Amino acid sequence: xxxxxxxxxxELYQNRKLVLSLAKNDFKTKYAGSxxxxxxxxxxxxxxxxxxxxxxxxxxxxxxxxxxxYVLWLVTGLVPWFFLQDGLVSGTSTFLEYNYLVKKVVFxxxxxxxxxxxSAFFVHxxxxxFVLLLYVFYGMQVDFYYLQVIYYSFCMFCFMLAVSYITxxxxxxxxxxxxxxxxxxxxxxWMTPIMWDFPDLGLAENGLVASLVKLNPMYYVVNGYRTxxxxxxxxxxxxxxxxxFWAVTAILFVIGILLFRKxxxxxxxxx
Numbered sequence: 001x002x003x004x005x006x007x008x009x010x011e012l013y014q015n016r017k018l019v020l021s022l023a024k025n026d027f028k029t030k031y032a033g034s035x036x037x038x039x040x041x042x043x044x045x046x047x048x049x050x051x052x053x054x055x056x057x058x059x060x061x062x063x064x065x066x067x068x069x070y071v072l073w074l075v076t077g078l079v080p081w082f083f084l085q086d087g088l089v090s091g092t093s094t095f096l097e098y099n100y101l102v103k104k105v106v107f108x109x110x111x112x113x114x115x116x117x118x119s120a121f122f123v124h125x126x127x128x129x130f131v132l133l134l135y136v137f138y139g140m141q142v143d144f145y146y147l148q149v150i151y152y153s154f155c156m157f158c159f160m161l162a163v164s165y166i167t168x169x170x171x172x173x174x175x176x177x178x179x180x181x182x183x184x185x186x187x188x189x190w191m192t193p194i195m196w197d198f199p200d201l202g203l204a205e206n207g208l209v210a211s212l213v214k215l216n217p218m219y220y221v222v223n224g225y226r227t228x229x230x231x232x233x234x235x236x237x238x239x240x241x242x243x244x245f246w247a248v249t250a251i252l253f254v255i256g257i258l259l260f261r262k263x264x265x266x267x268x269x270x271x
Contacts, residue, residue, distance in 0.1 A: 022111070023116075030119070076229055092178060112168075128149060159249050165257060167181060
């Protein structure tokens with residue numbers, strides 16, 4: 001069992017150069033043929049940010065003290081969600097999109113979900129820079145806490161990779177999963193405190209509803225981005241949430257690896 005679990009991380013490390021090369025190519029070809037090219041990867045999220053800012057800024061602008069202008073508070077929560085949305089959707093369809101590689105016996109298809117997540121990460125890096133520049137523009141103090149953004153980005157990367165091994169393995173046999181994931185993401189953005197905070201809805205931070213919301217692993221990441229950039233709080237000050245997040249991620253990784261190993265021998269036949 002341990003050998004099976006360690007074989008996947010080993011394959012990813014051994015093929016790291018190939019993963020990086022394929023991820024760069026995936027990023028470049030995703031928008032090939034359009035006039036604006038890769039700029040479409042940034043235009044839609046930016047437009048979404050401005051729409052949410054315009055709508056919810058008027059609703060919650062004078063509400064709870066967030067420690068920063070609402071636009072900064074909002075964009076800090078939206079950026080990791082965009083990463084999740086892009087990475088999970090593309091990661092799920094990995095084997096369907098690269099079916100010509102799946103059918104090659106000698107190709108290590110285990111690296112393909114990593115390729116998709118890394119491709120989405122390139123866009124995430126751009127938005128992180130955008131957010132940091134926005135904070136500087138608003139006169140927010142830059143300090144060493146900003147380095148925690150690297151940690152929380154790593155958290156997101158690992159979580160999405162774990163989930164992608166599960167979803168990409170299942171979707172080969174159950175294509176409807178793609179639509180189900182889209183629905184879950186549509187609901188999830190409202191169930192996660194991104195546009196709103198608990199006090200906005202009259203909820204206590206330690207109440208039952210808040211405790212249930214915090215079971216969502218994305219709460220840890222979204223809250224982490226905000227406490228890093230706005231509240232200047234270290235992730236080590238949330239030991240229970242940190243342990244919970246990594247426990248869930250580790251369990252999902254184990255499930256994903258075992259599921260992938262069991263089903264991959266049938267991929268070529270189904271595809």
